[in-house]
Amino acid sequence: MIEKDIDEQIKWAKINADVLRSMENPRRAYWITFFICIAMMACAVTAEIYQYNTGMGVTNLNNPHMWDMYIATFVFWIGMSHSGTLLSAILHIIHADWRKPIYRFAEAMTTFSLMTAGFFPMIHLGRVWNLYWVLPYVSDRGHWPNFRSPLVWDAFAISTYLSASMLFLFIGMIPDLAICRDNARGWRRKIYTVLSLGWVGSDRQWRNFRKTYLLMACFLIPLAVSVHSIVSSDFAMSIMPGWHVTSFPPYFVAGALYSGCAAIITLFVMLRYYFRFEEYMTVAIMEKTAKLTFAIAMVWTYLNLIEFASTWYGHDIYAKELLIAKATGPYAWIFWTMLFCGMVVPFALAVEKFRRHMPTMFVVSLLLNLSMYFERWMIVAPTLSMAHDPHQWYIEWPSIVQWAIVFGSFGWFGLLFLVFVKVFPSVSMYEVKEMVFHRRRLVNENAAKEYSRRASDRKGAGGTPELKGA
């Protein structure tokens, strides 16, 4: 028997009540996580102040390791941002309605991941105050930024993606903000009144809303692909061994979708527990998310193997030497952990028993993202350690300052996310109502068809129709 994604008999008033209640009284675990995130952020702020006052030397960033953990983390967070695009935009276009109870927090993840990623180029610069140099403006000498540079492309792409994903998140929330407005009191009511923009659910508003949301989704999908392709260009446009790889853009996009899906599973389990969302974030929806993640994991695995094979059979001796060094050198434990967690662990997602067990899914999703983080590290660091000039070969590990800032970035992301789910509905109420409405109608239609089929069978047999619970 096929398990239902959601109970279609659930009352609409209950949907409103459950989601609105989640914004009022989460479990204690929510507050514990909240304060842990603040503590993590405090670590990062302290480290950044120290780095700012002392200089970049405290990070261990030095020739040839000019890029390191900061850039790996930047790529990681950009990748994470693909969750919302996948779950919301792609599944919206293909009418996969099981996404409806979980897409809101995935969209929020997209926005907050980008906001977190945006910090790293600034931190990495050292001279934070010169960040505006990448913006397209003319300097007092009449010079513009170098538009041929992938770093400038990054600035364009990420700012476009950030603004588009924020608008996508906001537009999708307007009907829910109107529900919040109608049910809230005090300061919350004032905020929701402003943010809901006078939404009354008129047919004109819904018609425009439907079209707008679809158009935004259509823009967001190629945008997401372009953003991570451009991030891959930061590496692939160079001639460094291990970076100058044709398959980098799809490899990056697959990795991004992979880490985004894994993060959705992590947050799915957490929100389900914190807000008692068992009726909305159901096991059936988790199963579908897990299967999707498994499929993407296999794509990522394939692209990894392709990259290894093309390096192995290619004629670039530097790239081949680097590949051997990755598997046998000082970074080998990271390399093999990455491969194990990214290629072997996802097979747990193919086992139904594991897919239906939330704690297992939580651990698996963390391992998958560990693999994705290591993947980014393995892209950035080994190439710099073993570039073309053997005189420059040097292994360098990040200092505690880098660790603290990276650690804190997870706190910052967590904090933004936790504040969001407390202030805004983390489950889309109107979309869940639609899902329930259409499924209920489908059940009734099927029951009516079954009834008429049995009736005609009985008539043929000369009896009277009988149907229980039609």
Add this chain to the structure above:
Amino acid sequence: MSKRYRIKALFSDFEEAFAALSDIRHSKVPGVSIDDVKLNSPIEHPEIEEVLGERPVHIPKLTLAGATFGLVFGFLFLASAQATFLVQPQGGKPVIPLPSNFVLVYEMLIFFGVWTTFFAFLFMSGLFRKRGNLYSEKVSLDQIGVIVEADEAQRDKLKSLFKTHKSLEIREEEIQ
């Protein structure tokens, strides 16, 4: 001159609301046209909206305009910025490199397309208005509202039509 009213009926049964709209569409209430009808619904409801007839949405045209502007502006902006390098030696590289500009123009196309869509949605959806006396919070919960503008002569007929279709509540206001 007869007074004109705005009458709103709330239904909990969507099929009944659909039937009431069909009756109006088929001129069961003389003098009231389907064009005078508006809906308030808690969910997207394309099936019920079909009864209202074809009502155009102009947002895609504006989106196309915005995206086209992004494309043209993006290219001209980059090309004019790069043209300042005409006075400098380029070492054989093109002054206006098309492959790298393509990436940025693509981003600008999306950037302007997205923002135009957003502003078009804001201005074409009848937002930023007072909700009015007829607004019911139940519409954001689980009821559907049918609003009709009609003359005094049709007021009672409309109300009885709504009652026939089991409306839960009827509200009205005089249009100034």
